[in-house]
Amino acid sequence: MSKQDLQDQFRALITGHCETLACELLEIKTCLDGLGQPGVVEADAIAKGFALAHKVKGSSGTLGFAEICAAAETLEHYLRDLGKSGAALGPSEREQIFDHYDLLACRINAISPEQSSLFNA
């Protein structure tokens, strides 16, 4: 396989990953929107949000999107700490969650394959 072929495969994967991230962001939003809703167990929603943010962190980082990885990590760590504390969420915790989510959403919504450090590897 030539270097060009390998780069083409990387680029196809990176381009597909941009679409995957948009879907995963929607999953995170759906999960976080459930917080405080009737029938939603807060601890379960936080654990799910943590797992989803962890997933985005790992895949975006490996695919060369360092800024998205960093934003996902911030949300992941915040949700992890909330989960560990076990305390009920107050308005300030909810606001903080959505601040972290908004930063992640802002970065994913502005994504392009060329931003990946692997695009020209």
Add this chain to the structure above:
Amino acid sequence: MNRELKRITYVEDEPDIRTIGELALTKVGNFTVDVCSSGAEALEKTPQFKPDLILLDVMMPGLDGIETFRSLQNIPETAGIPLIFMTAKAQKHEIQSYKDLGALDVIPKPFDPMTLAKDIAAIWNRMSDE
């Protein structure tokens, strides 16, 4: 140990990470790789594939990396095969805890696909020199 590293079982549940990891190992590193998407699949396929090394993600649904590792150690054909964990939890004390379990080393996630093969070869060579 002076055996050459040729065959790797690579276990990762995330599809995009799995694909780029496979590319990194096969096209950049020229290894022969058996890819598994879960711990259960690794337990089923690894005894037949007989790898020189197992590369195992830690955080996976179902059987996680630690449980998979322990199960592999209980299968005669796979017990003793050197194993490297791949995880975001790679602070010094965490790496030591994986080594205490019997792992050869840890590759921190996210990994760099362009240097993954080289990093694994370095760990393998270090083990060979010991």
